[in-house]
Amino acid sequence: MSAPPLRLPGEHFAASLGFLLAGALGLWRIAPELAMGAYPAAPVVAVTHLFTLGWLTTSIMGALYQFLPVALNQAIASERVAHLTFTLQVVGVALMVTGIALHHATVLTIGLAVLSAGITLFVGNLTVTLRRSKQRELTWWALCAAATFLSIALILGVALAINRFTGMLGTAHDLALRVHLHTALYGWVLLVIVGVSHRLLPMFLLSHGGVERYGWWAAGLIATGAAFLTLFHHVPILGRELPLALLAAGLLVWVVQARVFYRHRHRPQLDAGLRLSAVAIGLFALAPLALGRLLLPGVTATALTTYAGILVLGAVLFVAAQYYKIVPFLIWNRYYGPLAGTRPLPRVADLYAPREAMIAITLLASGAAVVLAGIVVASVAFIKAGAVLLTAGAVVEARQLWGVSRSRP
Amino acid sequence: MNETQSQPSDAVLRDALRTVIDPEIGLDIVTVGLIYDVELNADVARVTFTLTTRGCPMEQHISQGIVRALSSVPGIASVDLNLVWDPHWHPGMIQEHR
Numbered sequence: 423m424s425a426p427p428l429r430l431p432g433e434h435f436a437a438s439l440g441f442l443l444a445g446a447l448g449l450w451r452i453a454p455e456l457a458m459g460a461y462p463a464a465p466v467v468a469v470t471h472l473f474t475l476g477w478l479t480t481s482i483m484g485a486l487y488q489f490l491p492v493a494l495n496q497a498i499a500s501e502r503v504a505h506l507t508f509t510l511q512v513v514g515v516a517l518m519v520t521g522i523a524l525h526h527a528t529v530l531t532i533g534l535a536v537l538s539a540g541i542t543l544f545v546g547n548l549t550v551t552l553r554r555s556k557q558r559e560l561t562w563w564a565l566c567a568a569a570t571f572l573s574i575a576l577i578l579g580v581a582l583a584i585n586r587f588t589g590m591l592g593t594a595h596d597l598a599l600r601v602h603l604h605t606a607l608y609g610w611v612l613l614v615i616v617g618v619s620h621r622l623l624p625m626f627l628l629s630h631g632g633v634e635r636y637g638w639w640a641a642g643l644i645a646t647g648a649a650f651l652t653l654f655h656h657v658p659i660l661g662r663e664l665p666l667a668l669l670a671a672g673l674l675v676w677v678v679q680a681r682v683f684y685r686h687r688h689r690p691q692l693d694a695g696l697r698l699s700a701v702a703i704g705l706f707a708l709a710p711l712a713l714g715r716l717l718l719p720g721v722t723a724t725a726l727t728t729y730a731g732i733l734v735l736g737a738v739l740f741v742a743a744q745y746y747k748i749v750p751f752l753i754w755n756r757y758y759g760p761l762a763g764t765r766p767l768p769r770v771a772d773l774y775a776p777r778e779a780m781i782a783i784t785l786l787a788s789g790a791a792v793v794l795a796g797i798v799v800a801s802v803a804f805i806k807a808g809a810v811l812l813t814a815g816a817v818v819e820a821r822q823l824w825g826v827s828r829s830r831p
Numbered sequence: 832m833n834e835t836q837s838q839p840s841d842a843v844l845r846d847a848l849r850t851v852i853d854p855e856i857g858l859d860i861v862t863v864g865l866i867y868d869v870e871l872n873a874d875v876a877r878v879t880f881t882l883t884t885r886g887c888p889m890e891q892h893i894s895q896g897i898v899r900a901l902s903s904v905p906g907i908a909s910v911d912l913n914l915v916w917d918p919h920w921h922p923g924m925i926q927e928h929r
Binding site for chain 2: 488491492493494495621625626628629630631688751754755758759760762763764765766767768769770771
């Protein structure tokens with residue numbers, strides 16, 4: 423089963439990197455709001471979606487088009503729809519974020535409509551692909567559940583966006599926000615990460631001999647938690663404490679699975695991508711602790727912002743790490759692969775300078791850490807410093823990947 | 832030219848295959864353990880090999896690389912590829928670096 427041409431994932435990755443840069447720059451702007459824990463503030467919501475929809479979701483879409491033939495032996499059902507989805511996604515996110523930031527109802531409405539069309543088409547295209555696949559492994563189940571939760575997150579997101587102008591949700595706003603946040607970050611982003619990493623981490627680490635069933639447990643717990651939260655959000659215990667505990671447990675079990683893969687690796691030296699992945703996994707390990715704090719009485723806005731920040735920045739770093747694996751591989755596959763057996767060829771890792779990559783991941787990881795520290799201690803200066811580091815890291819990585827994309831034999 | 836001179840040895844064939852690398856692992860496919868067997872019948876080389884994972888995106892390049900590498904060996908007229916999944920490849924099959 424062949425992967426799609428380079429253009430399809432390539433256009434997604436280029437646009438995603440643009441959103442990452444915009445999001446990192448946006449952190450500077452929203453530093454005062456973050457320091458106050460004002461997570462529902464319009465600028466914070468706008469910047470958050472530059473990361474979640476612009477960087478994470480667009481990256482996942484592009485990566486899946488390349489990954490599905492490898493993992494499920496099934497190419498995406500329609501490349502034409504995938505290109506259309508891409509356009510709608512990018513335009514939709516840009517308009518939606520602008521509409522939220524400027525509190526402009528018309529721009530927001532158009533953005534939501536375009537984005538909803540794009541995500542709906544993407545989910546449909548992915549669903550047809552998954553139905554055609556005969557492989558029913560963890561990756562398949564995780565992607566099925568993730569597609570479902572992406573749809574739920576979209577519906578709730580649209581309702582929350584409309585609510586900004588109409589107040590139609592009334593007292594249900596906080597409930598809707600909680601379900602939206604968890605279905606989006608756990609149900610969509612983390613389930614994709616769990617499902618995909620179950621194939622990719624052992625492959626990249628050359629891991630062998632470790633227990634692999636934790637991945638199943640992680641996906642099961644996260645999917646169950648997100649489902650309970652969606653279905654019983656209005657019921658005490660069953661719709662709050664239980665699902666949040668399931669989500670936290672699922673995330674922890676996945677961290678354990680990832681640790682098993684790293685411990686059983688046959689590759690002693692970790693490249694930039696695998697190092698940044700490890701940092702992101704470590705960050706994810708903090709999320710259950712932050713979530714546990716939310717279940718105790720007297721929850722502060724800072725605690726809520728910290729929790730969401732850990733999840734978002736953990737996912738941001740994990741995806742940034744995968745770019746160092748995926749982009750050089752795509753270029754090698756396209757331009758160097760046809761020369762295999764005719765002359766000595768570079769390795770995938772030879773397509774970029776490891777020292778520059780280490781600088782990029784150090785900036786990204788330290789930027790995320792400083793931003794989170796700034797949120798915890800309510801320091802605008804810290805958050806701005808973290809934003810600068812994160813932006814610098816994104817610039818170095820984007821510049822390096824641009825160089826990789828221009829690499830030829 | 833007699834029969835012995837025209838037939839390349841197993842070592843020669845495997846050395847030729849070492850020009851094909853797994854680009855992600857960074858090692859040649861013989862060292863990675865992807866080559867299970869190389870047989871020579873007259874001037875036809877039959878290579879039994881595997882890939883690190885099913886649906887490996889490198890399948891086409893590795894397959895074509897094997898054909899190109901062996902076709903460049905004197906005495907080889909054609910290459911017959913036999914891709915197998917049993918035994919399943921695992922990282923423990925990677926040989927010590929030469």
